[in-house]
Amino acid sequence: MxxxxxxxxxxxxxxxxxxxxxxxxxxxxxxxxxxxxxxxxxxxxxxxxxxxxxxxxxxxxxxxxxxxxxxxxxxxxxxxxxxxxxxxxxxxxxxxxxxxxxxxxxxxxxxxxxxxxxxxxxxxxxxxxxxxxxxxxxxxxxxxxxxxxxxxxxEDVTLPDDPTVYGFGGRVPDWPDDVAAYVDEVESELKLRYGGAMIGDVNQVLTYGGVFAYPKLESAPEGKLRLQFECNPVGYVIECAGGRSSDGTGSVLDVDPTDLHQRTPVYLGTPSLIDRLEATLD
Structure with missing residues (x-):
């Protein structure tokens, strides 16, 4: 085969x-x-x-x-x-x-x-x-x-040029200040869509454009989602659709794999929104 x-x-x-x-x-x-x-x-x-x-x-x-x-x-x-x-x-x-x-x-x-x-x-x-x-x-x-x-x-699905939605996981009081500042910035531009399943929220972004994130948290700097099983595959889909993935510093696809169940912060979506997010994060 x-x-x-x-x-x-x-x-x-x-x-x-x-x-x-x-x-x-x-x-x-x-x-x-x-x-x-x-x-x-x-x-x-x-x-x-x-x-x-x-x-x-x-x-x-x-x-x-x-x-x-x-x-x-x-x-x-x-x-x-x-x-x-x-x-x-x-x-x-x-x-x-x-x-x-x-x-x-x-x-x-x-x-x-x-x-x-x-x-x-x-x-x-x-x-x-x-x-x-x-x-x-x-x-x-x-x-x-x-x-x-x-x-x-x-076929040849791409993210829309005009983004519409955003969704961030984790408890708001557990967000670092830089993450909270970014959400404050985009919530006047985008509609909140967050349902508690990565795939549902990412599919909103693929359909309407925008940004999904499960960020680093004060209680979990490594984030929640798994690199091998969630972040890499979904990041790959988003990048193939003309979007960007990030761990906060660069493409999540470039994160060094060290453990099968390794976690990482992840940010996915419209390139301009991911660029702004990386510029906001400390």
Whole structure:
């Protein structure tokens, strides 16, 4: 199988898994009784989606390793690309029935890897309809996913020139002064959109333009979101769509990977807004 065929197989396997993931949500809203490697309480739905995706992605010819934020280490499944997954991004939204997603990054390197080692990345959004944004070879395609089949809706997706929305995670009293100053500056220009799932908020930015962030916090200078499973893949999508990603100093794709479950502050969106943000941060 060629490299392009492997990437397409990963994309198709994620799409094919969506009906099973969605169908498994109603009966798996309870906590699983354990924590993930980042110390967060897992739901039964997290475990179910993780096991399903490991089985589906691990069976692909050309995928050599599977890792997820729900597992301590990397699973050897053969030879080829390393696939890093957030099986159910925003699973805390399951209880109030809000938006969630699945994130995947395809790395041509051993994990943990640099964002520059990504050859493809994407995310599924479980909203009123199921969509997928998938980036490969510098281009982003948005798909409608129905019955496990992905049909292109928009090709060569780019962020709009006129940004509209912003959303910042973390408790406001926990924001450093420079982050708070930036939000004070942009809130008169943009509409607040924040739903508690990275994918839902980032998809607003991809659709309308703007800025999403889960910044450094006074209590957590390293931020909350994971580099391998969330920040690199989603940063890759945004950059392929003509946007910018940042850890506060430069592209999140350039952050040195030191640990599989490493966290980083992350800022994503319209280039001019990210430029202004980096200029504001101390």
């Amino acid at each position: 060629s490299d392009a065929d492997t990437v397409a197989a990963v994309r198709d396997a994620i799409a094919a898994a969506t009906p099973d993931i969605r169908a498994g949500l109603p009966g798996r809203r309870e906590q699983a009784g354990s924590e993930n490697p980042s110390g967060e309480r897992r739901l039964a739905a997290d475990e179910y989606a993780d096991e399903l995706l490991e089985e589906r992605l691990g069976a692909i010819d050309g995928v050599g390793a599977y890792a997820s934020e729900e597992r301590e280490g990397v699973v050897d499944v053969g030879s080829g690309y390393s696939v890093a997954v957030d099986p159910l991004d925003g699973s805390s939204n399951l209880k109030p029935n809000n938006v969630m997603g699945t994130i995947v990054g395809v790395y041509d390197a051993t994990l943990p890897a640099s964002g520059r080692d990504l050859v493809a990345a994407g995310y599924v959004l479980y909203g009123p309809i199921t969509t997928m944004a998938f980036a490969h070879e510098g281009s982003v395609t948005e798909y409608l996913v129905e019955d496990g089949e992905a049909t292109p809706l928009r």
